[in-house]
Amino acid sequence: RETEEKYVFETEVSKIMKIIINSLYKNRDIFLRELISNASDALDKIRFMSLTDSASMSTNSNLNISITADPVARTLTITDSGVGMTRQQLKDNLGTIAKSGTSEFLSKMEESKKDDVSLIGQFGVGFYSVFLVADRVTVASKSNDDPAQHVWVSDAVNDFTIAEDPRGNTLGRGSQITLHLKEDAVEFLEPSNVESLISKYSEFINFPIFLWKGHNETIISEKSETLESNDDVEEEEIDSEKTEPEELTEEVWEWSQINTQKPIWTRSPKDITEEEYVEFYKTFTKSNDGDPIAWSHFKGEGDVDFRSIMYIPPRPDANFYQSLASATNNVKLFIKRVFITDDVAGDFFPRWLSFLKAIVDAEDLPLNVSRETLQQHKTLKMISKRLVKKALDMFAQLAKNDEKKYSEFISHYGVALKYGAIESQSHRKKVASLLRFRSSQNAQDAVVGLDHYIERMKPDQKHIFYASGMTIEEIEQSPFLERLVADGYEVLYFVDPIDEMLMQNMPGYDGKSFSNIAKGDIKIGDDSDEAKAEHKELEETFKPLQNWLKSTLSEYIDKVTISKRLATSPMAIVTPEFGLTGHMEKLLAAQGM
Ligand code: ADP
Numbered sequence: 001r002e003t004e005e006k007y008v009f010e011t012e013v014s015k016i017m018k019i020i021i022n023s024l025y026k027n028r029d030i031f032l033r034e035l036i037s038n039a040s041d042a043l044d045k046i047r048f049m050s051l052t053d054s055a056s057m058s059t060n061s062n063l064n065i066s067i068t069a070d071p072v073a074r075t076l077t078i079t080d081s082g083v084g085m086t087r088q089q090l091k092d093n094l095g096t097i098a099k100s101g102t103s104e105f106l107s108k109m110e111e112s113k114k115d116d117v118s119l120i121g122q123f124g125v126g127f128y129s130v131f132l133v134a135d136r137v138t139v140a141s142k143s144n145d146d147p148a149q150h151v152w153v154s155d156a157v158n159d160f161t162i163a164e165d166p167r168g169n170t171l172g173r174g175s176q177i178t179l180h181l182k183e184d185a186v187e188f189l190e191p192s193n194v195e196s197l198i199s200k201y202s203e204f205i206n207f208p209i210f211l212w213k214g215h216n217e218t219i220i221s222e223k224s225e226t227l228e229s230n231d232d233v234e235e236e237e238i239d240s241e242k243t244e245p246e247e248l249t250e251e252v253w254e255w256s257q258i259n260t261q262k263p264i265w266t267r268s269p270k271d272i273t274e275e276e277y278v279e280f281y282k283t284f285t286k287s288n289d290g291d292p293i294a295w296s297h298f299k300g301e302g303d304v305d306f307r308s309i310m311y312i313p314p315r316p317d318a319n320f321y322q323s324l325a326s327a328t329n330n331v332k333l334f335i336k337r338v339f340i341t342d343d344v345a346g347d348f349f350p351r352w353l354s355f356l357k358a359i360v361d362a363e364d365l366p367l368n369v370s371r372e373t374l375q376q377h378k379t380l381k382m383i384s385k386r387l388v389k390k391a392l393d394m395f396a397q398l399a400k401n402d403e404k405k406y407s408e409f410i411s412h413y414g415v416a417l418k419y420g421a422i423e424s425q426s427h428r429k430k431v432a433s434l435l436r437f438r439s440s441q442n443a444q445d446a447v448v449g450l451d452h453y454i455e456r457m458k459p460d461q462k463h464i465f466y467a468s469g470m471t472i473e474e475i476e477q478s479p480f481l482e483r484l485v486a487d488g489y490e491v492l493y494f495v496d497p498i499d500e501m502l503m504q505n506m507p508g509y510d511g512k513s514f515s516n517i518a519k520g521d522i523k524i525g526d527d528s529d530e531a532k533a534e535h536k537e538l539e540e541t542f543k544p545l546q547n548w549l550k551s552t553l554s555e556y557i558d559k560v561t562i563s564k565r566l567a568t569s570p571m572a573i574v575t576p577e578f579g580l581t582g583h584m585e586k587l588l589a590a591q592g593m
Pocket residue numbers: 034038039042080082083084085093094099125126127128174175367368
C-alpha cells in the first residue's frame with residue numbers, strides 16, 4: 001500500500017484560487033456548473049473510448065451524474081461514472097493549470113484590481129471554483145488505467161495530498177468530488193436549491209443528472225386500504241361506522257432525475273410543435289412579454305458543426321434603439337450541450353441584428369475557452385456568418401409567407417433593417433429587399449418593398465422616386481409630389497429620420513438609382529422631341545419673369561428655372577441636387593449640427 005504524499009500547488013494555481021475566492025463570492029454557485037461540466041466531459045471521454053474498446057465500459061456501465069448532500073457531515077457530493085483519473089492524473093490535472101490563456105487571464109485580473117466577475121465568468125474558472133463554497137475538498141477517482149482508487153484532498157492552502165483510497169475501489173470507474181461546505185454555504189445542502197442550480201446551468205447536459213431528494217407522499221393507512229378494496233357489502237357498512245381512513249404524509253427520499261428533456265435544438269424540427277418552440281423561447285429568455293414573431297431552427301454542417309434556434313422577439317428590448325453597443329444576453333452559447341455564456345451576442349450578430357435571441361450549440365469549440373480566445377476563434381466567425389445569413393433567410397421567408405406577421409416585424413424592426421442596409425456592405429442588397437416603405441399608393445402602412453416598386457414602375461421611368469418629410473401630411477402637401485402622382489408615378493414616403501442616411505449610403509437598388517423629388521431638376525424619363533420643343537417655348541415666354549425673380553431674390557436663391565414637375569402649384573423652392581434637403585437640414589439642426 002502506497003503512502004500518502006503531499007504536493008505543492010503550482011504558483012499559477014494558487015493565484016487562480018486566490019482570485020476566484022476573492023472575486024467570485026457573489027457568483028459562487030457557478031461551482032456546480034463547473035463540476036457538472038467536468039463530469040459530463042469525463043463521461044463523454046469514456047463514451048468515446050468505448051466506441052473502440054467496448055470492454056472499457058464494463059467497469060461501470062451506467063453513464064450518469066449523481067448529486068447528494070449530507071447535512072450532518074455538511075458535505076455535498078458529486079459522483080460521475082466518467083473516465084476517472086489515475087494517481088498521476090489527479091496530481092497533474094488538479095495541481096497544475098494546462099489551460100491556454102491562463103497567464104493572460106491572470107495578468108488582466110491583476111491589472112483590473114476590481115472584482116471583475118465578467119472577466120472571470122467568461123474565462124471559465126474550472127475545478128478550483130469548488131473553493132468558493134468549500135474549505136476542504138476530496139476527490140476520489142478510479143480510472144481503468146490504474147489498479148487502485150485514489151483520493152486527492154486539499155483545503156486550498158498551498159498544498160494537496162494524494163493517497164490510495166482506504167475504502168478500496170468503491171467507484172468501479174469515475175470520480176467522486178466531496179465538498180466540505182463552508183459555514184456560510186450551507187444553502188447548498190438544501191436539495192431544492194441544488195435542483196434549481198442544476199436546472200439553471202445544466203438542464204441540457206447529455207447525461208442524466210440524479211439528485212437525492214425528499215418529497216412528501218400521502219400514505220393511506222393500511223387498514224383503510226384493505227377495507228376500501230373489499231367488495232363485501234357488510235364490511236363496507238362496518239367501515240362507514242368507523243372513523244375516516246387515516247391519512248399520513250411521509251417524506252420519501254429517492255433519486256430523481258433533474259434534466260429530463262432532451263435539448264430541444266438537438267431534436268428534429270419536424271417533431272417539435274409550435275407550442276414547444278414558444279415555451280422554449282420563454283424559458284431561455286426568461287421573458288413573458290408574448291410569443292416570438294418567428295423563429296428558425298437549423299443545423300450548420302460541413303466546415304463548422306453547430307445547431308441553432310433563433311427567434312424574433314415580440315418587440316425589441318427597451319434600450320435596443322438607444323444603446324450603441326450590441327445587445328447582451330441575447331445569445332446563449334453552448335458547447336456540446338454545456339452552457340458557456342450568454343454574453344456573446346456581439347460576437348455572433350452585428351449590432352443591427354442583435355435584437356434576435358438565439359441559442360447556439362457548437363461542437364467545434366473547446367469548453368472553457370477563454371473570452372479572449374473565444375472572440376478570435378475562427379469557428380465563432382464562421383458560425384456568425386451562417387447566423388446572419390439564416391436570419392436574413394428567416395425574414396425573407398416571413399415576408400413571403402405571412403404578410404401580417406411581416407408587417408408586425410417591420411413595425412418593430414424596420415429601422416434596424418435600415419441600419420443594416422447602411423452598415424452591411426455584403427448584405428446590403430438582401431437587406432434592402434426586406435425593407436418596406438409607405439408610398440403615394442399606400443401612405444398608411446409601410447408595405448411597399450423595393451422589388452414591388454420596381455415591378456410597378458412606368459415603362460419610361462428611370463428612377464425610384466422618394467420624398468422626405470417629418471410626417472406623411474408634410475410630404476403630401478409638398479408641391480413636388482403633385483405632378484408625379486398626377487402622371488401616375490409612385491413616390492416612396494420617407495418619414496423615418498434614418499431614411500435620408502439610408503439614401504446617402506445606398507445610391508441605388510437593382511440597377512435603379514434613387515431620386516429625391518425635392519432636389520434639383522428631377523428626370524422622369526427621356527423627353528420626347530415634342531416635349532423638348534414645348535419646354536423651350538415656355539422658357540422663352542417666362543424669361544422676363546425669371547430674370548426679375550433672379551435679380552430681386554439674388555440674396556436667397558441660386559437660380560430660377562422653368563420646372564416640369566409642378567401640376568397645380570405655380571412655383572416651388574427646391575434645394576440643389578447636391579445640397580442638403582430641407583428635411584435633412586431640419587434633422588441636422590435638431591442634432592445641433
Ligand atoms: P477544464 O475542465 O477546463 O479542463 P478544470 O479545472 O475544470 O478545467 O478541470 C481540470 C482537469 O481535471 C480536467 O481537464 C480533467 O482532466 C480533470 N477533471 C476534472 N474533473 C474531472 C472528473 N470529474 N473526471 C475526470 N477528470 C476530471
